[in-house]
Amino acid sequence: MSAGDETTVADADSEELLALREAVRDFLAARSDEAAVREVMIGERGYDEKVWSQMAEQLGLQSLVLPEAHGGDDAGFVALSVVLEEMGRALLPAPFFSSVVLAATALVAAGDDEAAGRLLPGIAAGTTLATLAAPGPDGAWHTGEGALAVAASPADGGGLVLDGTAGIVLDGATADEILLVVAAPEGPTLVSVPGDASGLTRTALRTLDPTRRFASLTLAQTPATVIGQPGAAGPVLAQVLDVATAALAAEQVGGARACLETATAYAKDRVQFGRQIGSFQAVKHKLADMLARVQLADAAAREAAAVLDGADPEGDPGVASAVAHIVASEAYMSVAAENIQVHGGIGFTWEHPAHLYFRRAKSSQLLFGGPNAYHERLLARVGI
Amino acid sequence: MPIELDDFITEVRGFLDAHATRRTGGAGDVQWGVGEDRITYFSTEAPEVEAKAVAVAKAWQRTRYENGFGWLTGPTDFGGRGLTTVHELVYDSLEAEYDVPDTGVLAVVGLGMIGPTILAHGQEKIKQRYLPAMYGGDVIACQLFSEPAAGSDLASVETKAVREGDEWVLNGQKVWTSVAHHAQLGLALCRTDPDRPKHRGITAFLVDLSLPGVDIRPLRQMSGGADFNEVFLTDVHVPDDHRLGEVNDGWRVALTTLMNERATVGGETGGPAGRAVSLPFLRELLRANGRLDDPATRRELASLYAGQAAAEYMNRQALRKLRAGVQPGPEASVSKLLYAQNLTRAAHFAADVVGPKLIADTGEWGTFSWTELLLSTPALRILGGTEEIMKNILAERVLGLPKEPGIDTKSPFRELRRSARSSA
Numbered sequence: 001m002s003a004g005d006e007t008t009v010a011d012a013d014s015e016e017l018l019a020l021r022e023a024v025r026d027f028l029a030a031r032s033d034e035a036a037v038r039e040v041m042i043g044e045r046g047y048d049e050k051v052w053s054q055m056a057e058q059l060g061l062q063s064l065v066l067p068e069a070h071g072g073d074d075a076g077f078v079a080l081s082v083v084l085e086e087m088g089r090a091l092l093p094a095p096f097f098s099s100v101v102l103a104a105t106a107l108v109a110a111g112d113d114e115a116a117g118r119l120l121p122g123i124a125a126g127t128t129l130a131t132l133a134a135p136g137p138d139g140a141w142h143t144g145e146g147a148l149a150v151a152a153s154p155a156d157g158g159g160l161v162l163d164g165t166a167g168i169v170l171d172g173a174t175a176d177e178i179l180l181v182v183a184a185p186e187g188p189t190l191v192s193v194p195g196d197a198s199g200l201t202r203t204a205l206r207t208l209d210p211t212r213r214f215a216s217l218t219l220a221q222t223p224a225t226v227i228g229q230p231g232a233a234g235p236v237l238a239q240v241l242d243v244a245t246a247a248l249a250a251e252q253v254g255g256a257r258a259c260l261e262t263a264t265a266y267a268k269d270r271v272q273f274g275r276q277i278g279s280f281q282a283v284k285h286k287l288a289d290m291l292a293r294v295q296l297a298d299a300a301a302r303e304a305a306a307v308l309d310g311a312d313p314e315g316d317p318g319v320a321s322a323v324a325h326i327v328a329s330e331a332y333m334s335v336a337a338e339n340i341q342v343h344g345g346i347g348f349t350w351e352h353p354a355h356l357y358f359r360r361a362k363s364s365q366l367l368f369g370g371p372n373a374y375h376e377r378l379l380a381r382v383g384i
Numbered sequence: 385m386p387i388e389l390d391d392f393i394t395e396v397r398g399f400l401d402a403h404a405t406r407r408t409g410g411a412g413d414v415q416w417g418v419g420e421d422r423i424t425y426f427s428t429e430a431p432e433v434e435a436k437a438v439a440v441a442k443a444w445q446r447t448r449y450e451n452g453f454g455w456l457t458g459p460t461d462f463g464g465r466g467l468t469t470v471h472e473l474v475y476d477s478l479e480a481e482y483d484v485p486d487t488g489v490l491a492v493v494g495l496g497m498i499g500p501t502i503l504a505h506g507q508e509k510i511k512q513r514y515l516p517a518m519y520g521g522d523v524i525a526c527q528l529f530s531e532p533a534a535g536s537d538l539a540s541v542e543t544k545a546v547r548e549g550d551e552w553v554l555n556g557q558k559v560w561t562s563v564a565h566h567a568q569l570g571l572a573l574c575r576t577d578p579d580r581p582k583h584r585g586i587t588a589f590l591v592d593l594s595l596p597g598v599d600i601r602p603l604r605q606m607s608g609g610a611d612f613n614e615v616f617l618t619d620v621h622v623p624d625d626h627r628l629g630e631v632n633d634g635w636r637v638a639l640t641t642l643m644n645e646r647a648t649v650g651g652e653t654g655g656p657a658g659r660a661v662s663l664p665f666l667r668e669l670l671r672a673n674g675r676l677d678d679p680a681t682r683r684e685l686a687s688l689y690a691g692q693a694a695a696e697y698m699n700r701q702a703l704r705k706l707r708a709g710v711q712p713g714p715e716a717s718v719s720k721l722l723y724a725q726n727l728t729r730a731a732h733f734a735a736d737v738v739g740p741k742l743i744a745d746t747g748e749w750g751t752f753s754w755t756e757l758l759l760s761t762p763a764l765r766i767l768g769g770t771e772e773i774m775k776n777i778l779a780e781r782v783l784g785l786p787k788e789p790g791i792d793t794k795s796p797f798r799e800l801r802r803s804a805r806s807s808a
């Protein structure tokens with residue numbers, strides 16, 4: 001970590017956060033092991049409601065990073081990263097990223113006390129599931145090109161109504177409250193729509209990664225509540241993306257490290273040609289390359305979280321998180337593929353967990369637009 | 385007496401026109417958004433659908449065979465046509481202009497690998513019995529080589545074969561056996577003498593899969609379907625005339641299969657996956673996603689295509705040099721290596737272009753369908769000899785570099801260290 005003069009910034013290796021890491025790891029090992037993940041991933045909701053409420057009640061994970069004023073613990077992004085790393089490692093299927101990372105960050109960034117007071121306490125307690133989408137022209141996350149896919153217009157009796165399609169919304173089928181960035185006459189505007197709003201149709205989609213769900217939402221004259229100022233969603237979205245990509249990077253590091261560890265253990269165990277396969281230089285170097293990638297991604301993700309926490313007064317969270325997003329996306333994809341390779345035939349089976357990480361790696365890499373978007377995003381953040 | 389190429393072309397055209405429909409607009413034409421958008425390498429169909437596809441594949445192979453196109457390079461004594469690989473190439477390129485069923489389930493393993501092995505090592509009677517049936521589309525054959533503890537180190541197979549009079553009794557477990565659930569015949573490598581060095585105590589047998597004691601259990605792949613299987617052999621009685629090659633000389637037999645495997649896998653071009661990574665299809669993909677004018681995407685496409693095209697030239701040149709019956713050399717490992725790398729790269733390239741529509745199925749044509757190919761690519765780096773093994777072969781057999789130290793090929797098999805997962 002850089003030598004900032006802020007002393008309140010948490011260190012991921014501090015005793016406190018190591019204890020948090022252990023608590024989350026133990027909890028997930030007990031409540032969401034591979035067998036449980038496999039059961040949930042073929043279920044309809046895509047997450048286990050009991051595990052979700054235990055996460056809130058026993059560990060307070062949903063409230064960890066949220067502001068104290070609204071029922072949170074203000075523990076900071078480094079602490080959040082620790083939690084997300086463990087969730088990524090266990091492939092936890094849960095609406096944590098959508099509700100706690102995306103929606104809550106947007107609510108805080110929008111600076112709308114009324115909306116924050118209405119939604120954040122529920123998000124912090126795990127009793128409200130929220131999500132956020134900024135659907136662009138193709139229904140996926142708006143990456144700066146083209147128009148927003150959902151349009152707002154004034155309703156007859158005052159307020160706003162929405163029309164359009166949000167094609168790929170994270171946890172969109174199960175969320176109680178959906179935050180959307182829409183095109184309003186004043187410009188991009190953040191609004192909220194309850195999951196049971198009139199004119200809203202939600203369709204759960206088949207997904208590449210069964211541990212991460214998406215839905216398509218169509219809105220027809222659906223009433224919505226403006227959050228913050230009309231036309232002011234641009235900077236909110238930028239801030240959300242900084243936090244979300246840094247958070248995603250932590251989750252990706254957790255998954256990548258799990259792949260590295262599994263592959264290493266297998267290379268020590270598996271014997272071919274009378275030797276452990278890890279004794280062959282081809283395998284040994286592959287694992288060393290995997291380690292180097294994971295370490296690099298880990299460094300980038302930690303830096304991004306620390307900068308978001310204000311550890312480095314000169315650090316730019318936009319740059320740090322854009323770097324982390326690129327490095328962690330590429331590391332995870334590569335390490336997940338090489339994990340299969342080290343396992344040989346067994347790594348290609350459905351029963352082996354390797355493919356679940358492979359699916360998650362691709363799904364994460366493309367979540368906010370993929371390589372085309374994330375490379376441009378970094379250049380934009382550094383002003384090129 | 386080989387038929388002149390011009391006459392052959394006329395004959396092929398006549399056959400194809402009579403039995404198949406020519407694609408409209410030629411082979412390179414892509415109608416984006418029309419028809420099936422599935423980009424399949426391994427099947428993910430329900431068993432009933434798959435069984436139907438297998439029946440269709442068999443029927444098309446039978447039609448080819450009955451009209452003299454089922455086994456162009458095979459000897460006439462066993463139902464072949466006695467022509468050259470050039471004729472085969474010509475036939476393949478003409479057939480590619482028509483809509484015909486995918487015969488991969490018969491062709492890749494059975495006709496591409498097991499057929500040539502039977503031809504090279506089988507007794508006369510066995511060749512008569514199986515080769516016409518295989519190339520005639522009646523018998524699908526599979527490769528019973530890999531075992532839980534013997535993958536890359538294939539010469540460590542443990543499945544036992546013990547002689548009892550005119551028969552051999554087989555016991556053991558095979559794994560990752562592609563198409564076994566559709567097959568009637570398997571080529572099994574078995575340990576016949578554990579007191580000899582591992583390569584010298586193996587014997588190869590053709591196993592009729594309908595024999596008592598053969599238990600085939602499909603395994604689900606990460607891509608969703610179940611194209612490969614575990615095959616348990618329990619007291620399976622195989623007649624001695626089904627032995628290929630001499631007793632304890634099965635490794636030589638296996639090498640024939642493996643050389644053909646590398647050439648077959650590397651030489652694959654057809655199927656939905658082949659079409660999808662073709663230049664016209666990728667061009668339409670870029671157009672549909674608004675990336676046709678994006679310089680970075682264009683450069684990546686060009687680089688991808690150059691790699692693919694050069695690999696194809698290499699395959700063609702290798703094929704041209706071959707005459708029917710001549711075994712492919714270790715260079716075939718280059719093809720196998722490149723094939724896996726190129727398809728993998730193409731799948732990730734398409735994913736980048738498609739973006740988030742690859743991770744959730746919005747129903748848009750030609751987007752989510754890429755997941756099937758993407759989820760199949762890891763297998764290409766493993767099956768038929770892993771990437772690392774291909775590189776070892778190239779380094780050691782082509783470049784003449786020394787073997788990695790510490791690999792024991794001399795001690796009796798019995799004394800070698802094997803994986804903890806070994807059943808012995």
Ligand SMILES: Cc1cc2nc3c(=O)[nH]c(=O)nc-3n(C[C@H](O)[C@H](O)[C@H](O)COP(=O)(O)OP(=O)(O)OC[C@H]3O[C@@H](n4cnc5c(N)ncnc54)[C@H](O)[C@@H]3O)c2cc1C
Nearest residue numbers: 280341342344345529530535536560561562767768770772
């Ligand atoms: C889809 C699919 C279909 C298949 N179909 C068939 C089939 O029809 N019939 C059949 O018999 N088999 C089939 N196989 C099995 C395939 O041939 C084996 O999976 C492959 O040879 C690897 O063996 P393994 O799985 O035991 O991995 P291992 O041999 O255990 O390899 C594990 C890792 O160690 C590496 N490694 C091993 N030895 C060395 C070395 N000396 N130097 C460097 N690295 C090394 C490997 O490259 C790999 O990365 C299929 C496999 C797949 C995935």
